[in-house]
Amino acid sequence: xxxxxxxxxxxxxxxxxxxxxxxxxxxxxxxxxxxxxxxxxxxxxxxxxxxxxxxxxxxxxxxxxxxxxxxxxxxxxxxxxxxxxxxxxxxxxxxxxxxxxxxxxxxxxxxxxxxxxxxxxxxxxxxxxxxxxxxxxxxxxxxxxxxxxxxxxxxxxxxxxxxxxxxxxxxxxxxxxxxxxxxxxxxxxxxxxxxxxxxxxxxxxxxxxxxxxxxxxxxxxxxxxxxxxxxxxxxxxxxxxxxxxxxxxxxxxxxxxxxxxxxxxxxxxxxxxxxxxxxxxxxxxxxxxxxxxxxxxxxx
Amino acid sequence: xxxxxxxxxxxxxxxxxxxxxxxxxxxxxxxxxxxxxxxxxxxxxxxxxxxxxxxxxxxxxxxxxxxxxxxxxxxxxxxxxxxxxxxxxxxxxxxxxxxxxxxxxxxxxxxxxxxxxxxxxxxxxxxxxxxxxxxxxxxxxxxxxxxxxxxxxxxxxxxxxxxxxxxxxxxxxxxxxxxxxxxxxxxxxxxxxxxxxxxxxxxxxxxxxxxxxxxxxxxxxxxxxxxxxxxxxxxxxxxxxxxxxxxxxxxx
Numbered sequence: 001x002x003x004x005x006x007x008x009x010x011x012x013x014x015x016x017x018x019x020x021x022x023x024x025x026x027x028x029x030x031x032x033x034x035x036x037x038x039x040x041x042x043x044x045x046x047x048x049x050x051x052x053x054x055x056x057x058x059x060x061x062x063x064x065x066x067x068x069x070x071x072x073x074x075x076x077x078x079x080x081x082x083x084x085x086x087x088x089x090x091x092x093x094x095x096x097x098x099x100x101x102x103x104x105x106x107x108x109x110x111x112x113x114x115x116x117x118x119x120x121x122x123x124x125x126x127x128x129x130x131x132x133x134x135x136x137x138x139x140x141x142x143x144x145x146x147x148x149x150x151x152x153x154x155x156x157x158x159x160x161x162x163x164x165x166x167x168x169x170x171x172x173x174x175x176x177x178x179x180x181x182x183x184x185x186x187x188x189x190x191x192x193x194x195x196x197x198x199x200x201x202x203x204x205x206x207x208x209x210x211x212x213x214x215x216x217x218x219x220x221x222x223x224x225x226x227x228x229x230x231x232x233x234x235x236x237x238x239x240x241x242x243x244x245x246x247x248x249x250x251x252x253x254x255x256x257x258x259x260x261x262x263x264x265x266x267x268x269x270x271x272x273x274x275x276x277x278x279x280x281x282x283x284x285x286x287x288x289x290x291x292x293x294x295x296x297x298x299x300x
Numbered sequence: 301x302x303x304x305x306x307x308x309x310x311x312x313x314x315x316x317x318x319x320x321x322x323x324x325x326x327x328x329x330x331x332x333x334x335x336x337x338x339x340x341x342x343x344x345x346x347x348x349x350x351x352x353x354x355x356x357x358x359x360x361x362x363x364x365x366x367x368x369x370x371x372x373x374x375x376x377x378x379x380x381x382x383x384x385x386x387x388x389x390x391x392x393x394x395x396x397x398x399x400x401x402x403x404x405x406x407x408x409x410x411x412x413x414x415x416x417x418x419x420x421x422x423x424x425x426x427x428x429x430x431x432x433x434x435x436x437x438x439x440x441x442x443x444x445x446x447x448x449x450x451x452x453x454x455x456x457x458x459x460x461x462x463x464x465x466x467x468x469x470x471x472x473x474x475x476x477x478x479x480x481x482x483x484x485x486x487x488x489x490x491x492x493x494x495x496x497x498x499x500x501x502x503x504x505x506x507x508x509x510x511x512x513x514x515x516x517x518x519x520x521x522x523x524x525x526x527x528x529x530x531x532x533x534x535x536x537x538x539x540x541x542x543x544x545x546x547x548x549x550x551x552x
Contacts, residue, residue, distance in 0.1 A: 029519035032301040060515045060523035062349050074522050266516040
């Protein structure tokens with residue numbers, strides 16, 4: 001049996017596969033199909049200090065081989081999440097990564113402060129792609145100095161490890177990764193969706209502006225992972241365009257310690273359990289003993 | 301809910317751009333509530349996400365869908381020949397509540413392809429319903445051919461069959477006879493729901509089946525929401541909290 005366990009911030013995950021934030025509801029929705037305790041960890045939908053209603057429809061649009069989403073960070077808020085859903089993960093003994101965001105530095109910080117350490121919480125995943133309302137809506141994650149300042153402040157208010165989820169829509173993502181690392185980030189999640197629009201040629205309008213996801217993100221994510229892992233000595237969780245186990249293996253080889261699967265789950269809700277099974281088979285068939293044997297092994 | 305493998309055993313053109321596709325399921329499907337839907341993997345590489353369709357009809361080992369060619373997904377679905385196998389996730393969502401009080405008369409209102417959403421309800425409802433069906437012309441009347449034995453009031457926009465005008469105007473003519481002793485089930489375009497809501501008294505029970513673009517169909521992505529009057533959490537998932545909603549609780 002292949003050893004799929006990975007260490008992440010002092011916790012041992014039974015395998016390195018998890019869902020991408022916002023692609024598995026509050027966790028309970030998958031119950032009728034398969035047991036999510038088979039994942040390495042569950043990543044929450046982006047949570048905020050107060051509930052957010054999100055955007056009016058349409059929130060999604062299909063693009064060739066992918067989709068654009070504009071959910072607008074719809075969520076029930078951290079308090080309701082802990083009250084309503086944490087017992088579900090406790091019953092499963094499933095490690096949880098808390099994805100969170102704010103529309104101001106204060107919101108991020110207050111949100112991080114209010115999340116108390118819990119035996120199942122692996123880390124906080126700060127979504128740095130959020131628009132900073134006070135700074136005219138520019139995303140926090142675009143400039144190294146903003147990332148540095150925000151991550152430093154978040155780190156100062158929590159004992160829980162903090163990872164920064166970065167947008168690829170920047171001049172040089174490894175500069176951003178470096179800033180997060182210098183500020184004390186314990187890890188990185190690479191990458192978030194890429195902003196895009198849909199043009200409806202019949203109605204001559206733009207029905208949706210949002211984050212692009214799907215298999216075409218894979219090469220962009222792999223490049224980001226490779227470049228950042230060469231400069232920054234903290235664990236990287238890879239995400240973006242993973243559709244099957246081969247994609248996942250590429251992410252590990254490029255330097256990811258764990259991977260997240262998002263949009264593929266919508267196409268096939270069993271994508272995650274299939275990937276877990278198949279990477280085990282791959283490791284066995286290639287004569288490796290552990291998933292750790294393939295992390296970052298790609299030659300340059 | 302489960303992800304069924306289904307083999308196309310029929311993909312029949314009905315009229316204009318309307319089709320019925322039937323799948324033989326590899327495993328039996330149980331406990332379907334009328335109004336529930338499935339997410340179908342369109343067997344063409346050019347279509348990425350699955351597409352949601354109301355369950356038109358269903359037996360233990362087969363399931364059919366009535367659809368209209370609207371975009372690329374339904375276009376390629378219409379090209380799917382017999383023998384092709386694909387994945388069908390379902391049954392999904394919350395269907396119609398058919399446990400209404402004994403003294404109420406069920407009234408079913410469908411607009412155009414909306415008939416696909418209430419067809420199974422018409423088949424399964426215990427008390428004989430009055431059916432109002434509206435469409436653009438007499439060609440579309442073919443969509444309710446199998447309901448001939450039932451009591452159906454028909455409206456066409458061009459007047460080529462039955463009442464000339466929209467289905468709600470036709471329904472309105474009968475409304476005074478019913479008074480408040482009916483419960484309504486409706487499926488059709490949003491404008492139809494809006495007009496219906498204006499015509500009926502708030503004490504009348506009325507459930508509507510909504511349509512929205514979906515990615516997952518099972519509550520994972522929050523992509524298919526509809527605005528409701530719930531101030532605390534206005535946007536409800538059509539795939540999970542719906543697709544059937546109480547007309548008095550949604551914002552139209």
